[in-house]
Amino acid sequence: MQQPVDQIVSTLREKGLRVTPQRFAVYSNLLGRADHPTAEQILGDLNQDAPTSSQATVYSSLQALRDVGLVREVLLEEGICRYDANVEPHHHFRCQSCGAIEDIAWEQFQSISLSKLRPGLKVEDYEVTVRGQCEACVTRN
Amino acid sequence: MQQPVDQIVSTLREKGLRVTPQRFAVYSNLLGRADHPTAEQILGDLNQDAPTSSQATVYSSLQALRDVGLVREVLLEEGICRYDANVEPHHHFRCQSCGAIEDIAWEQFQSISLSKLRPGLKVEDYEVTVRGQCEACVTRN
DNA sequence: TCCTAAGTTAGAATAATTCCAGATTGCAAA
DNA sequence: TTTGCAATCTGGAATTATTCTAACTTAGGA
Incomplete structure (x- = not known):
C-alpha cells in the first residue's frame, strides 16, 4: 500500500490539486493504513508529534481528495464518516x-x-x- | 403500509416497549410513509399542528424501536441518518x-x-x- | 523572482445528537 | 380501581462532528 513520495505527488498534480504539506500528509496517511479512519483519527495521527494541520484543513483536504476521486467515504455506522484511499471498486x-x-x-x-x-x-x-x-x-x- | 392502531399497539407491546403517545406517533409516522425520513423530519411532522414530542423523545423513540428491531437506519449520505420501518430485508x-x-x-x-x-x-x-x-x-x- | 489563486488557520458558528435532572405516566399487581 | 414505581418525557444545556469566516500564507506558473 505504501507508495513513494514522488508518485503521491504526481497523482495529486494529475488531479489538478496543489501539493501542500497538509494535503500530502492527509493523502499519504490514508494510503498508508489498511483501516478506514475518521477525519478525527487522521487529524490525531498527523499532529501526534507536532502540530502540522488544523482540523479545518483535514476536512477540506478530504473533501478535495474525494472530489477528484482519490478518496471515498465509507458510511457504515450512524454518525460516523470514514475515509478510504482504496478507490478500486x-x-x-x-x-x-x-x-x-x-x-x-x-x-x-x-x-x-x-x-x-x-x-x-x-x-x-x-x-x-x-x-x-x-x-x-x-x-x- | 397503513396499519390499524390496535396492531401497532400490540406490535410495540410484543417487543416489550411501553406504548406512549410519543413512541406510538413516531412508529406510526414511519409506518405511514414510503420515504426514509430523518429524525428531524419526523419531529417536524409530529409537531406540525401542535407540539406533541420533544426532539430528545423522537431520538430516544427511534433508538428504542431500532433496538427491538422494528426500525432500521439507512446510511446513504454523509452525516445523514435516515430511518425505515420496513424491516423486511x-x-x-x-x-x-x-x-x-x-x-x-x-x-x-x-x-x-x-x-x-x-x-x-x-x-x-x-x-x-x-x-x-x-x-x-x-x-x- | 514575482504574483496570485488556491490553500491554511484559529476560532466562531452551525447542525445533529445526547445528556441531565426533575416531572409525568403506562401498566402490572393489589 | 387504585396504587407504586420504573420507564418515559421534557426543555435546556452539553457534546460532537463539521463548516464557515476573514485574514494570512504559499505553491507553482509566468
Missing part, C-alpha cells in the same frame, strides 16, 4: 462486535445482475455491505 | 441527482453467494446500495 465487511472493517474484493459479488431493476433507473455504481462477526470475535465467543 | 437505490431513495426488492440480489468470503467470518446480514439516477432525473436531462 470493492465492498465492505463490518464486525458487529468489535466494529472492525475489512475490505471485500470486488469479484466476490461480480455475479450481481442489475438487469432486473426497475427500468428507467440508470445505475452508476453499487456497493455491498456485509455485517457479521470477524474471525477474532467468533473465536473469542 | 431489502436494498436501497439512491439518486445522485435529486437524492431520492427507493427500496429495491430483496429478491433482486438473492443470487449473491457469500460462500467465497474469507473463511472465519460469520455473516449475519448484508445489504446492497445502488447509486445512479432515478427515472425522473434521467428524463429531465
Whole structure:
C-alpha cells in the first residue's frame, strides 16, 4: 500500500490539486493504513508529534481528495464518516462486535445482475455491505 | 403500509416497549410513509399542528424501536441518518441527482453467494446500495 | 523572482445528537 | 380501581462532528 513520495505527488498534480504539506500528509496517511479512519483519527495521527494541520484543513483536504476521486467515504455506522484511499471498486465487511472493517474484493459479488431493476433507473455504481462477526470475535465467543 | 392502531399497539407491546403517545406517533409516522425520513423530519411532522414530542423523545423513540428491531437506519449520505420501518430485508437505490431513495426488492440480489468470503467470518446480514439516477432525473436531462 | 489563486488557520458558528435532572405516566399487581 | 414505581418525557444545556469566516500564507506558473 505504501507508495513513494514522488508518485503521491504526481497523482495529486494529475488531479489538478496543489501539493501542500497538509494535503500530502492527509493523502499519504490514508494510503498508508489498511483501516478506514475518521477525519478525527487522521487529524490525531498527523499532529501526534507536532502540530502540522488544523482540523479545518483535514476536512477540506478530504473533501478535495474525494472530489477528484482519490478518496471515498465509507458510511457504515450512524454518525460516523470514514475515509478510504482504496478507490478500486470493492465492498465492505463490518464486525458487529468489535466494529472492525475489512475490505471485500470486488469479484466476490461480480455475479450481481442489475438487469432486473426497475427500468428507467440508470445505475452508476453499487456497493455491498456485509455485517457479521470477524474471525477474532467468533473465536473469542 | 397503513396499519390499524390496535396492531401497532400490540406490535410495540410484543417487543416489550411501553406504548406512549410519543413512541406510538413516531412508529406510526414511519409506518405511514414510503420515504426514509430523518429524525428531524419526523419531529417536524409530529409537531406540525401542535407540539406533541420533544426532539430528545423522537431520538430516544427511534433508538428504542431500532433496538427491538422494528426500525432500521439507512446510511446513504454523509452525516445523514435516515430511518425505515420496513424491516423486511431489502436494498436501497439512491439518486445522485435529486437524492431520492427507493427500496429495491430483496429478491433482486438473492443470487449473491457469500460462500467465497474469507473463511472465519460469520455473516449475519448484508445489504446492497445502488447509486445512479432515478427515472425522473434521467428524463429531465 | 514575482504574483496570485488556491490553500491554511484559529476560532466562531452551525447542525445533529445526547445528556441531565426533575416531572409525568403506562401498566402490572393489589 | 387504585396504587407504586420504573420507564418515559421534557426543555435546556452539553457534546460532537463539521463548516464557515476573514485574514494570512504559499505553491507553482509566468
